[in-house]
Amino acid sequence: MDPNLIRQIVEAALLAAPQPLTLAQLAGLFPEDEAPPQGSLQQAIDELREACEGRGVELVEVASGYRFQVKAEVHAWVARLWTERQAKYTRATLETLALIAYRQPITRGEIEQIRGVAVNTNTIKQLEEREWIRVVGHRDVPGKPALFGTTKAFLDYFGLKSLDELPPLAELKDIPELEPQLPFDTITPAGVAGAAMADDTPSNDEAGEEDAAPEQMQ
Amino acid sequence: MDPNLIRQIVEAALLAAPQPLTLAQLAGLFPEDEAPPQGSLQQAIDELREACEGRGVELVEVASGYRFQVKAEVHAWVARLWTERQAKYTRATLETLALIAYRQPITRGEIEQIRGVAVNTNTIKQLEEREWIRVVGHRDVPGKPALFGTTKAFLDYFGLKSLDELPPLAELKDIPELEPQLPFDTITPAGVAGAAMADDTPSNDEAGEEDAAPEQMQ
Amino acid sequence: MSEANAPEAGRPAFPVPPQQQEMPLAVVKGQPVLQMPQDLYIPPDALEVFLEAFEGPLDLLLYLIRRQNLDILDIPVAEITRQYVDYIGVMQEMRFELAAEYLVMAAILAEIKSRMLLPRPPAEEGQEADPRAELVRRLQEYERFKKAAEDIDQLDRLDRDTSLASAHVPDRSVARVPPEVDLREMLLALREVLKRAELYSHHAIRREALSVRQRMGDVLSRLSDQQFHAFETLFTPEEGRLGVVVTFLSILELAKEQLIEIVQEAPLAPIYVKSLAAAAGEEGETALPEPTSDGAEAPND
Numbered sequence: 001m002d003p004n005l006i007r008q009i010v011e012a013a014l015l016a017a018p019q020p021l022t023l024a025q026l027a028g029l030f031p032e033d034e035a036p037p038q039g040s041l042q043q044a045i046d047e048l049r050e051a052c053e054g055r056g057v058e059l060v061e062v063a064s065g066y067r068f069q070v071k072a073e074v075h076a077w078v079a080r081l082w083t084e085r086q087a088k089y090t091r092a093t094l095e096t097l098a099l100i101a102y103r104q105p106i107t108r109g110e111i112e113q114i115r116g117v118a119v120n121t122n123t124i125k126q127l128e129e130r131e132w133i134r135v136v137g138h139r140d141v142p143g144k145p146a147l148f149g150t151t152k153a154f155l156d157y158f159g160l161k162s163l164d165e166l167p168p169l170a171e172l173k174d175i176p177e178l179e180p181q182l183p184f185d186t187i188t189p190a191g192v193a194g195a196a197m198a199d200d201t202p203s204n205d206e207a208g209e210e211d212a213a214p215e216q217m218q
Numbered sequence: 219m220d221p222n223l224i225r226q227i228v229e230a231a232l233l234a235a236p237q238p239l240t241l242a243q244l245a246g247l248f249p250e251d252e253a254p255p256q257g258s259l260q261q262a263i264d265e266l267r268e269a270c271e272g273r274g275v276e277l278v279e280v281a282s283g284y285r286f287q288v289k290a291e292v293h294a295w296v297a298r299l300w301t302e303r304q305a306k307y308t309r310a311t312l313e314t315l316a317l318i319a320y321r322q323p324i325t326r327g328e329i330e331q332i333r334g335v336a337v338n339t340n341t342i343k344q345l346e347e348r349e350w351i352r353v354v355g356h357r358d359v360p361g362k363p364a365l366f367g368t369t370k371a372f373l374d375y376f377g378l379k380s381l382d383e384l385p386p387l388a389e390l391k392d393i394p395e396l397e398p399q400l401p402f403d404t405i406t407p408a409g410v411a412g413a414a415m416a417d418d419t420p421s422n423d424e425a426g427e428e429d430a431a432p433e434q435m436q
Numbered sequence: 437m438s439e440a441n442a443p444e445a446g447r448p449a450f451p452v453p454p455q456q457q458e459m460p461l462a463v464v465k466g467q468p469v470l471q472m473p474q475d476l477y478i479p480p481d482a483l484e485v486f487l488e489a490f491e492g493p494l495d496l497l498l499y500l501i502r503r504q505n506l507d508i509l510d511i512p513v514a515e516i517t518r519q520y521v522d523y524i525g526v527m528q529e530m531r532f533e534l535a536a537e538y539l540v541m542a543a544i545l546a547e548i549k550s551r552m553l554l555p556r557p558p559a560e561e562g563q564e565a566d567p568r569a570e571l572v573r574r575l576q577e578y579e580r581f582k583k584a585a586e587d588i589d590q591l592d593r594l595d596r597d598t599s600l601a602s603a604h605v606p607d608r609s610v611a612r613v614p615p616e617v618d619l620r621e622m623l624l625a626l627r628e629v630l631k632r633a634e635l636y637s638h639h640a641i642r643r644e645a646l647s648v649r650q651r652m653g654d655v656l657s658r659l660s661d662q663q664f665h666a667f668e669t670l671f672t673p674e675e676g677r678l679g680v681v682v683t684f685l686s687i688l689e690l691a692k693e694q695l696i697e698i699v700q701e702a703p704l705a706p707i708y709v710k711s712l713a714a715a716a717g718e719e720g721e722t723a724l725p726e727p728t729s730d731g732a733e734a735p736n737d
Binding site: 016055073078080 | 222223225250274275286288292293
């Protein structure tokens with residue numbers, strides 16, 4: 001029997017089988033009257049193993065037989081086949097990101113001042129790990145707080161050529177609300193908005209003013 | 219990024235994934251800031267496909283992406299890994315499937331009309347369970363019968379990229395002047411023939427229109 | 437017309453018409469049985485198998501036509517009708533559940549036959565008047581899909597002709613991917629926070645375009661080595677006038693926010709710029725590249 005054919009059969013069988021295969025199991029693929037010559041299966045295995053040089057998989061022997069497996073070098077990429085989306089960013093994270101985008105360079109303290117609540121360290125770290133924000137310097141005040149700015153990766157992600165392409169604040173009021181299925185946190189948008197209004201001044205009117213003001217920004 | 223590495227990643231991913239992978243899915247394996255150069259994935263695919271020469275597996279493109287599969291030449295041996303795996307499909311199933319594939323969207327009633335026989339509910343159920351067909355809508359006639367179409371899984375299973383690749387449907391021969399079996403008289407008992415034709419012709423027309431349909435299927 | 441009545445219950449199944457010269461189609465127990473019924477050449481034992489193989493009346497009709505090598509376009513209705521009805525008779529004899537479709541087809545055949553016997557409508561009615569036309573069309577249509585089904589069956593398919601190739605993945609741990617963010621989500625968040633902060637009603641509104649804000653960060657980064665930089669080196673003439681203006685505005689803004697200092701020893705002397713914002717490294721060193729600046733940077737560091 002042609003050694004090339006034997007090698008092809010062995011390769012195909014190892015790749016088709018869900019489990020490792022022993023030499024005996026491989027031999028069982030051939031009809032009795034066409035049994036592969038003595039040693040030819042082992043030779044096929046050896047050849048296949050060598051042929052894996054420079055490829056993304058390797059042929060290894062484990063306790064229950066031979067199998068092809070993904071090489072460790074490329075595992076990092078392949079592992080992304082089984083990815084898990086992290087939970088959506090919280091409202092706090094999005095607000096922080098937005099403030100850094102629109103007010104950079106800005107310190108954490110300044111963000112807290114505007115938001116009216118403390119900014120969690122994890123929030124900053126999360127955005128830094130994503131490489132959307134970076135420290136562009138430190139403000140020269142006691143404690144030398146870091147000044148944050150957005151990165152090119154941030155612009156790339158949102159498909160912007162420059163920050164200019166972010167809508168001016170004046171246009172924020174025109175942004176349609178998101179689908180109810182996409183709330184920022186676990187709280188419904190309506191609930192949040194309502195609570196916010198209640199907390200922060202009796203200011204429906206002010207909101208109107210606010211919306212008008214940013215036109216100066218351009 | 220090194221093209222060799224890209225090729226290894228693509229190979230490993232295709233062998234690791236339980237489903238065929240599209241170029242977009244392959245691109246998704248790379249971090250945003252280390253995206254493979256334009257065209258490099260396709261090139262990797264092409265190289266991998268060529269490298270299958272003389273091997274027991276081949277790289278093919280099917281409807282839902284690229285996959286490695288056992289070559290037909292060696293499958294007979296490989297198939298011995300499984301004793302009872304080859305499902306056979308009855309003519310009823312295959313004819314129903316063929317009608318849905320070539321004439322989709324199509325209702326069960328329309329299938330029955332062409333086949334001249336009732337379609338067993340189990341036949342439809344079996345095809346649905348295999349995920350080869352699905353309901354794509356309902357015809358707006360009394361009873362709102364379900365319209366069936368084929369799925370990507372159907373194309374994948376039969377190794378097809380698109381419905382285009384189905385074997386072409388045989389041409390309908392024009393019905394010429396039929397040879398008179400008996401000499402006809404020229405006198406008319408119009409009542410009988412007229413009534414019969416009135417019943418038959420509408421479906422005739424429909425058949426003619428439907429012939430054009432498969433071209434639009436893609 | 438008697439054939440059309442054949443399937444009705446209780447009728448003798450085989451009128452036994454004249455013999456045809458055909459090859460036997462079935463071999464039962466090693467014997468080609470040609471006896472009963474003679475015109476069909478199918479023995480009872482084999483009949484069951486045969487009938488199960490038919491996918492309905494059209495299929496049976498096609499079979500009868502093909503078996504006699506007849507052109508589908510030129511069905512001898514009388515002969516075919518007779519055979520067809522014989523078949524139904526046999527089916528009944530075998531106590532087969534007679535599907536309604538077979539009986540309907542028998543009726544259709546009988547009708548065609550009777551109409552063939554009748555005088556034809558006038559010529560201007562056209563060729564449509566041939567009563568066989570509709571049947572031929574249906575047969576043709578069915579045959580196409582019968583063939584298509586066979587073609588599909590011939591395709592290389594998984595499990596039978598090929599199998600998926602897969603390799604073991606030693607570590608199936610799940611990679612965690614950061615969530616997707618819709619730009620609108622961020623903007624809505626901003627809207628909320630700005631409402632809360634009453635930002636608009638205060639001083640905080642900035643006139644500058646966002647590109648100035650972006651450039652401020654860029655300039656600070658350029659200056660992060662804590663060295664003095666020649667003013668003009670901060671500009672990129674290739675950016676054109678707008679880019680230069682943006683850089684200039686950003687430098688002014690940075691100066692206003694006391695994030696940089698600008699030094700000029702004398703009128704028309706070179707201008708130097710230095711970051712007052714300590715770099716991430718926080719060396720805090722203030723080496724001057726030039727001997728020029730002395731007291732200018734007093735208030736900081």
